[in-house]
Amino acid sequence: MLTYTIRRLFTAIPTLIFISLIIFLLLDMAPGDPTASLPLTIPPEVREQIRQSLGMGEPVHIRYLLWLKQMVWSEPMFYLSQSVSWIDTPDAARLISWQTRAPVLDTVFERIPQTLMVVGLAYVVGVLIALPIGVISAYRQYSVFDQAGTFVSMIGFSIPPFFSGVLMIILFTVMMPNDSFWWFPSIYDTTLVVDSWENFGKQVRQMVLPVMVLALQTTAQISRFMRASMLDNLNQDYVRTARAKGMTESVVVLKHVLRNSMIPVITVIALGIPAIFGGAIITEQIFKVNGIGQLLIVSIQGSDVPMVQTLTFIFAVLIVFFNLIADILYGILDPRIRYD
Amino acid sequence: MTEAATTPSLDTRTEAPARNQWWDVWDQFKTHKGAVMGACFFIFIVLAVYVGPWIWSIDPTYIDIRARNQGSSFAHPFGTDQLGRDMLARMMAGGQTSISVGLTAMGLALFLGTLVGVLAGYFKRIDGLLMRTTDLFLALPLLPLLLVMVMLFRQPLSASFGPETGIFILIVIAIGITSWMPTARIVRGDVLALKEREFVLAARSIGTRPGRMILRHVLPNVMSPIMVSATLGIATAIITESALSFLGLGFPPDFPTWGRLLFDATDFMQQHPQRVMWPGLAISLTVLAVNYMGDGLRDALDPRIRGL
Numbered sequence: 338m339l340t341y342t343i344r345r346l347f348t349a350i351p352t353l354i355f356i357s358l359i360i361f362l363l364l365d366m367a368p369g370d371p372t373a374s375l376p377l378t379i380p381p382e383v384r385e386q387i388r389q390s391l392g393m394g395e396p397v398h399i400r401y402l403l404w405l406k407q408m409v410w411s412e413p414m415f416y417l418s419q420s421v422s423w424i425d426t427p428d429a430a431r432l433i434s435w436q437t438r439a440p441v442l443d444t445v446f447e448r449i450p451q452t453l454m455v456v457g458l459a460y461v462v463g464v465l466i467a468l469p470i471g472v473i474s475a476y477r478q479y480s481v482f483d484q485a486g487t488f489v490s491m492i493g494f495s496i497p498p499f500f501s502g503v504l505m506i507i508l509f510t511v512m513m514p515n516d517s518f519w520w521f522p523s524i525y526d527t528t529l530v531v532d533s534w535e536n537f538g539k540q541v542r543q544m545v546l547p548v549m550v551l552a553l554q555t556t557a558q559i560s561r562f563m564r565a566s567m568l569d570n571l572n573q574d575y576v577r578t579a580r581a582k583g584m585t586e587s588v589v590v591l592k593h594v595l596r597n598s599m600i601p602v603i604t605v606i607a608l609g610i611p612a613i614f615g616g617a618i619i620t621e622q623i624f625k626v627n628g629i630g631q632l633l634i635v636s637i638q639g640s641d642v643p644m645v646q647t648l649t650f651i652f653a654v655l656i657v658f659f660n661l662i663a664d665i666l667y668g669i670l671d672p673r674i675r676y677d
Numbered sequence: 678m679t680e681a682a683t684t685p686s687l688d689t690r691t692e693a694p695a696r697n698q699w700w701d702v703w704d705q706f707k708t709h710k711g712a713v714m715g716a717c718f719f720i721f722i723v724l725a726v727y728v729g730p731w732i733w734s735i736d737p738t739y740i741d742i743r744a745r746n747q748g749s750s751f752a753h754p755f756g757t758d759q760l761g762r763d764m765l766a767r768m769m770a771g772g773q774t775s776i777s778v779g780l781t782a783m784g785l786a787l788f789l790g791t792l793v794g795v796l797a798g799y800f801k802r803i804d805g806l807l808m809r810t811t812d813l814f815l816a817l818p819l820l821p822l823l824l825v826m827v828m829l830f831r832q833p834l835s836a837s838f839g840p841e842t843g844i845f846i847l848i849v850i851a852i853g854i855t856s857w858m859p860t861a862r863i864v865r866g867d868v869l870a871l872k873e874r875e876f877v878l879a880a881r882s883i884g885t886r887p888g889r890m891i892l893r894h895v896l897p898n899v900m901s902p903i904m905v906s907a908t909l910g911i912a913t914a915i916i917t918e919s920a921l922s923f924l925g926l927g928f929p930p931d932f933p934t935w936g937r938l939l940f941d942a943t944d945f946m947q948q949h950p951q952r953v954m955w956p957g958l959a960i961s962l963t964v965l966a967v968n969y970m971g972d973g974l975r976d977a978l979d980p981r982i983r984g985l
Binding site: 352355356359360363364366491492494495496497499500503504506507511512611615616618619622623633634637638640645648649652653655656657660 | 812813816817818819820821822824825826828829912916919920923924925926936939940943946947950953957960961962964965968969
């Protein structure tokens with residue numbers, strides 16, 4: 338298992354390097370000029386110096402290697418030196434955003450908690466709803482519950498988040514009377530500090546709508562998968578054996594079948610985490626959550642190349658990382674699948 | 678040559694008309710109510726957006742500022758927008774773009790996916806390379822990259838092909854090259870299994886060349902997974918295009934698509950919520966119909982289910 342893990346880790350690194358190269362080269366073609374947003378009164382030679390100072394004068398491969406060194410060495414070392422006293426602060430310059438002139442990663446780290454709070458919670462809620470639905474629809478296949486579950490998940494697949502989100506806003510913000518319990522704010526207030534029960538209530542209320550929108554999609558996918566996986570296992574011989582031995586139905590379903598059906602489902606859950614971050618770009622835009630998805634949109638509109646580069650790279654790292662996790666989990670959970 | 682069936686009068690089965698596989702598929706498809714309804718609805722939508730403008734001949738860009746922000750009426754069944762443009766006409770024009778983008782992008786993704794899948798499955802030498810490439814593409818953060826691509830190539834393509842055609846080409850290509858991977862994987866798996874079958878061995882033993890072999894023997898036999906991917910591909914392409922338009926990175930503002938109409942209507946959500954509903958419903962129902970169609974098609978094309 339350990340050698341398998343290490344081997345997978347070593348294939349993940351070239352993948353990441355290659356992806357970062359693709360992202361870098363794609364963005365290198367960007368028409369945006371970092372000095373475009375500066376005042377027009379700056380003389381051209383000074384403008385050229387500013388461009389030089391931002392590292393625009395070097396050839397592509399040098400810039401790529403510098404950027405890579407910055408991403409994997411300088412920046413992590415900077416954060417390490419801040420948290421641990423015995424590492425000196427590296428003297429390399431930080432990766433600076435063209436728009437805000439602030440270090441890119443500081444801005445990203447400011448935004449991540451909002452994204453994690455909304456997206457992470459939505460994913461947990463979605464999975465927790467999806468699993469029982471999947472189990473029951475498989476156990477009572479073709480029942481009314483199963484048909485309803487199929488229909489709801491079809492809807493979850495088909496309604497894109499930019500419509501379900503807007504629909505929720507119309508239902509719960511526009512149409513609902515303001516003093517009703519069922520009225521929810523459509524704009525996420527990041528400045529809210531949770532220091533009392535009242536503010537905690539406010540925080541919960543403003544998270545309801547985005548979490549519902551994201552959870553609907555997760556539920557649709559995971560519950561279908563859970564159902565299929567349960568159905569595969571329910572007809573196996575070992576289930577008949579367990580029943581023949583006189584085990585109660587709940588033990589058969591919840592212990593024997595569920596545990597075996599969870600193996601592929603868990604890997605799907607792991608694989609879905611990065612996709613959720615991507616999908617959250619739209620949801621964050623609708624509900625004005627200022628997470629990393631919204632940051633990406635703003636930076637793309639402002640041609641902020643270092644920021645877009647870093648964010649896309651972070652998304653890529655998430656995908657590769659969770660693929661790795663899914664593969665390793667599969668090996669741990671299912672002893673038949675160990676590749677060594 | 679042997680003379681087959683010399684006494685047809687004795688064979689009772691000759692009464693039934695000649696059937697091929699596709700009739701069986703059609704019979705099975707008909708039993709899936711959701712799929713039939715989905716197919717009917719999809720055909721209805723396609724007819725509505727392509728034939729509809731001939732009947733409902735109001736120009737979608739005609740501005741009648743005195744009739745702005747109207748609700749449903751006989752003159753404007755879907756109401757009008759903030760500039761008094763007829764929403765029904767705009768929905769039809771938007772649907773044309775959305776569905777054309779969906780179909781074309783699906784076609785491109787299918788072509789790429791089938792090409793990579795068949796080549797990887799058939800030629801062992803390039804299998805590893807092609808599948809690593811597929812894995813690499815699957816690990817790319819697709820939505821961010823789509824946004825970046827649209828941002829980067831919008832100007833040059835608009836300049837060379839005109840704003841509408843340029844963006845159309847850009848979006849179709851962007852969606853196409855970011856969504857071929859699932860098809861490639863499925864097709865490769867099927868081709869690998871087909872290669873072990875006797876008829877392929879027989880064909881090879883009489884000296885069939887690889888190109889001929891793929892076109893004559895392999896491709897017709899992997900049609901079913903390709904068709905299922907096609908329906909799902911339309912759905913994803915329509916959703917992706919609408920998402921790009923919704924984020925303001927799709928077609929130019931005066932050129933309606935369903936996603937763009939939805940995006941524009943969200944500014945007036947408070948006052949005119951019904952204007953959000955039409956494009957949203959159109960996108961969702963079309964995608965739902967296509968998904969049901971794909972579901973029925975998958976059942977119909979699966980020989981294990983079809984026999985029952």
